[in-house]
Amino acid sequence: MVIKCRAAVAWEPNKPLVMEEIEVAPPGAHEIRIKVVATGLCHTDLYHLFESKKKEGFPAVLGHEGAGIVESVGPGVTKFKPGDKVIPLFISQCGECKFCRNPKTNLCEKGWSNERYDVMSDDMSSFTCKGKTILQFMGTSTFSEYTVVNEIAVAKIHDSAPLDKVCLLGCGISTGYGAAVNTAKVEPGSTCAVFGLGAVGLAAVMGCKAAGASRIIAVDINSDKFEKAKVFGATDFVNPTELSKPVSQVLAEMTNGGVDFALECVGNVGVMRSALESCTKGWGVSVLVGWTDMYDFSARPIQLITGRTWKGSLFGGFKSKDGVPKLVDEYMAQKLKLDDFITHTMPLHQINDAIELMKHGKCIRTILNVCPE
Numbered sequence: 001m002v003i004k005c006r007a008a009v010a011w012e013p014n015k016p017l018v019m020e021e022i023e024v025a026p027p028g029a030h031e032i033r034i035k036v037v038a039t040g041l042c043h044t045d046l047y048h049l050f051e052s053k054k055k056e057g058f059p060a061v062l063g064h065e066g067a068g069i070v071e072s073v074g075p076g077v078t079k080f081k082p083g084d085k086v087i088p089l090f091i092s093q094c095g096e097c098k099f100c101r102n103p104k105t106n107l108c109e110k111g112w113s114n115e116r117y118d119v120m121s122d123d124m125s126s127f128t129c130k131g132k133t134i135l136q137f138m139g140t141s142t143f144s145e146y147t148v149v150n151e152i153a154v155a156k157i158h159d160s161a162p163l164d165k166v167c168l169l170g171c172g173i174s175t176g177y178g179a180a181v182n183t184a185k186v187e188p189g190s191t192c193a194v195f196g197l198g199a200v201g202l203a204a205v206m207g208c209k210a211a212g213a214s215r216i217i218a219v220d221i222n223s224d225k226f227e228k229a230k231v232f233g234a235t236d237f238v239n240p241t242e243l244s245k246p247v248s249q250v251l252a253e254m255t256n257g258g259v260d261f262a263l264e265c266v267g268n269v270g271v272m273r274s275a276l277e278s279c280t281k282g283w284g285v286s287v288l289v290g291w292t293d294m295y296d297f298s299a300r301p302i303q304l305i306t307g308r309t310w311k312g313s314l315f316g317g318f319k320s321k322d323g324v325p326k327l328v329d330e331y332m333a334q335k336l337k338l339d340d341f342i343t344h345t346m347p348l349h350q351i352n353d354a355i356e357l358m359k360h361g362k363c364i365r366t367i368l369n370v371c372p373e
Contacts, residue, residue, distance in 0.1 A: 001026055003033070003071075007144030008351045009129055010049055010137075011059045016352045017049075017143070022061070022134060024146045025126040027074035031148050033126075034086060036370040038164035039066035039142035041354045042171050043198060044291050047267065048120050048137065049355075052294060057120055060135040061127060064090045066142025067157070067167035069373065077151050085157050087170045087328075090138035091314065092153040093321040106319045110152055111139055142170070143351060145371050155324040158332055164345070164367050165338045168199070169327045171315070172365065173338060176200035178316015178323070179263055179289040180207025188212030190260040193251055194234070195275050197225040199341050199365045200289060201265035202232050206337060207316075208261070209233030217259065219247060222361050231340055240274075248277035261285050267292040273299055281306040288312040341365045 003024045008017040027033045045062040048054075070084040080086065092111035094100055099107040120138055126148035127134035127141065141147045157166060176199070180186045192208040194201050197220040208216045209232065218226060218234035226237040236254065240247040252258045258280030264272045267290025276286040276299055286308065288297075304310060318324065330336040344366040346354060354366040 003146050005145035006348070007061050007127070007141075008063075008348060009059055009134060010062050013055065013058060014050055017062070017355070019349050020129050022127050022129040022144065024144070024148060027072055027077075027148050029075045030077060030151050031074040032077060032080055032086070032151055032154050033071045033073075033146060033148045034068040034088060034154070035071045035146055036066050036068040036142050036144060037373050038167045039063050039368050039370055040168050040170070040172065040365050041065070041351070041358055041368065043267070043358065044171070045137070046355065046358060047291060057135065059129070059132060060121055060137045061141035061144045062137045063142030063144070064138040064140040065167055065171040066140065066370070067163040067170065068371070071146060080151060080154065080156060085159055085161055085163065087155045087157055087166065087324050088140040088142065088147065088149045089153045089155055089320040089324065090140050090171065091320045092139070092150065093319050094152045100319070106315060106317055106323075108152070111150075140170075142370070143348065143368070153320070155321050157325050157328045161328050161332060163373065164369065165342070166328050166331060167367070168338050168341060168365060169324055169331070172199040173203040173341060174316045174318055174324065174327055175289060175313070176203025176265055176316065177207040177210070177336070178318045179265075179287050179313040180204045180261070181211050182317030183311060183313035184261045184263060184285050184287045186211035186213050186261050189214050191215040191217070191255050192261045192263070193217040193219055193259045193275065193278050195219045195262065195264045195271050196266035196290060197222070197229050198265065201263070202229060202341065202364065204263045204265050204289065205229055205232040205234050213261070215255070217251060217254065228340075228364060232337065246274065246277075248274050251278040255280070257281070258284055261287070263287045263289055266290040269295045269297040272297050276303060276308060276310055279308050281308060283307055285309045285311070342367055345369065
């Protein structure tokens with residue numbers, strides 16, 4: 001049966017989202033229809049709306065950092081039942097493709113992302129509004145009361161997990177934390193620098209601390225964020241706008257030649273280069289975490305020839321269906337912070353207010369309450 005529900009629709013780039021009544025189709029084969037209880041707003045939603053502005057990616061329902069409850073399942077679904085608590089995933093894990101079978105990566109050939117990274121959605125959708133097909137952003141679309149997701153992109157989680165907290169594990173926190181522990185493989189006693197102190201960057205700081213780093217230098221052009229970074233384990237703070245020389249030079253002076261690990265959590269190609277140049281030669285590792293696909297990045301070959309490593313991280317390197325339930329369990333066991341990332345909570349219909357807060361750096365994470373449990 002088709003469900004009619006409320007959703008925040010992005011009709012076109014660069015415009016406010018509009019609360020609309022949409023139709024959500026019943027789940028097809030191997031699909032799950034989810035009642036979304038809570039969702040975070042992530043910078044990647046803003047990137048699609050205000051930066052990449054690809055017309056073919058609209059109209060869409062954005063949102064990819066949500067948690068909810070299974071409402072119904074389609075034919076062939078055996079591992080989920082109505083009432084299960086779940087997190088929809090923007091990276092699928094089919095378990096069968098060459099990537100899923102390889103422990104070196106968390107990519108999967110089966111999801112929306114395999115062919116349509118540029119527009120960030122599949123051309124198939126379960127949503128219609130006013131007679132038009134509405135695209136499902138990143139395969140998830142959590143700015144809707146109901147969504148339909150393929151079972152290979154849904155993680156079943158602990159029955160008592162608070163959905164208005166663990167939704168953050170659908171993107172930002174897993175991304176930053178995993179970039180440090182899985183991709184960079186931060187070592188005990190090492191020196192780290194994290195560029196950009198949004199939720200992803202703060203989660204990277206938390207990951208560096210969990211991995212045993214002895215010094216974690218937090219870098220951001222907004223000094224107001226440094227107090228928050230301290231909560232997650234940062235030991236030093238640098239604001240590049242207050243320096244008379246390049247930040248990489250300052251970090252090299254602070255660390256006797258450069259840091260062991262540098263994580264770029266902004267999505268800015270200039271900052272990516274600064275992060276690489278902040279690493280020590282010989283063994284420094286720099287990881288690109290911030291999402292962008294608009295510009296080329298550059299560096300001098302000698303920077304890699306002398307022993308630095310430059311690599312990227314998607315969703316923190318976690319295989320999604322395997323990793324997210326474990327992260328939820330770590331949060332439940334108080335081994336992982338989530339509550340400290342949440343600075344604002346509001347209902348879904350205030351989504352444009354949440355977007356303004358993020359645009360102006362006034363929040364870390366805003367949780368939008370979508371449906372009552």
